[in-house]
Amino acid sequence: MNIQQLKCFVEVSKTLNFTKASQNLFISQTAVSNHIKHLEETLGFHLFIRNKKHVQLTQQGKIFLKSALKVLEANQECYQMIQYLHHENFGQLRIGYLKGIEHCIMIKNIQNFYQHNKHMDIQLYRDSRQEIEELLKNHKVDCVFTARVGHDPIPFEDQFDYLHIYSYPFVVAMNKNHILSSYPSLDYFDIKNQTHVIMDTSHPDFKSHDLDTLFMHLAISQDTAILAQFVEDYYAYQKYLCFLPLKDFSQQFHIYLIWHKNSQNKSLNAFLQSIKKEKE
Template sequence: MELRHLKYFLAVAEELNFTKAAEKLFISQPPLSRQIIELEEEIQARLFIRNNKKVELTEAGKYFKKEVKELFLNLESVTLKTKKIAENVSGEFRIAYISSIYSAAISELIQFLKAQFPYVNFKLFEISTSKQISALEQGKIDLGIVRSPIKSPKIKSQLWFQDGFSVVFNKHQISINSEKDILKLKDETFVFFNKDYAPHYHEVLLELCAFYGFTPKVVHESNNINSIVQLVKNGLGISIVPSTISKNNQDSALGFIELKEVNLLTDVSLISLKEDHSEITKTAIDFLLKKE
């Protein structure tokens, strides 16, 4: 039995007319009749009742039609899954993100991608913007989530969203109620990102403080936004963080005041290689763009 036998059978079973089925299959009627006879002989079952007036399915034919249709649906599903695996040759898709990105969206992305591409192994890496750019150029990751700027001729970027900035402080130690009180923080200890780890972000934080009329006394540094927030919670200083961080930290000990007067925003972008046309990359980017 060959696949063509099943295709010919389905055509006749759906049309219940050999002439129409032959036209649908772009073959003549005699070869079609011979193929159906061969199929019946092979499975040793009569599938059609034929007379001069009409063609009908036997009970065996009705059952066979149902099962063959199911078989073709399964074959189509297998073909699609195989195509998706082939689009990512290694069977692995690597996504990098910076620590200051709201993690719920990343978790939802992975769950969504696993459902869409069940045979691909998805891996997450927390990496700084500069290291992501280098890793992407070297083919070590497939998709990056970074804060701009991105300076690389090999990379294409898509703006995901723009993020503001907020002061974060320990409410048991610091008493401020609004943006107008920011200058009161000029003598406080600050916790910032390490200048070598995130130079652009470090400069932005200094610029923010300058706008409010002071130079921060940076005593502690970290390369991870969650560590910075934890240091603030532990009373070791205050910090300025992306406003989205407040979504992840509903701790009663922490206070957040958004800095709106300065009107300074940071671009969060999705990056991939310019020659990357994989369906997985497109699906991931489309999903995240719909989340904003």
């Protein structure tokens, strides 16, 4: 029994047609038939019932198909792992990300990449913007998902390259019992006299540097917070909070991926290519 025999068996099982299977595998129909014949001889039972008009799996063939698919999947994973082991960094990627952006598109970027690179050693680091960008500066991580509002500059532009990932409009978060919660949307004039909770520790009105703590504060108070739209997906607080669109507000919350210009990490390059392909 070998991988080519299993590939032929699986392809014939999908198409129930030896001619189509041979075309999909780019080999002759005779080769497909011979592979199936040798596989059946090895197994000691027939995989298909064949006549001039129809091809169908035997009961044994249906059961064996499940195992064959698992073997081919394991073979593909093994092949990918071997490819990574030829890389200098053995397929390691250290990703830093800003606290509070867990529910933005970043998750989809990493998840899609991992689905095609399951043997890669992906390590995640979560911290404040200042700390996570410092990790990148000191080569403790390979790349960082960070955020900027409006036209805030990317740090250390002489050292880093960056890729714009996505931009989110802002919403106003508040307790569902807040006097403004019945509004369909708000503008800045509606909330200018409200007490705002923010996450910037350098701001004089600082209340919290952690999004969960901020949400807890909103749930028990009459304060409001202007936040990026993706925070609406924090399901744990949807019972207590509402999120209203903020109209006529020109600023947006921008997610960026930044990395060292001189990075030699092949895994990072593969990650960048994966994200760029998603953005096309």
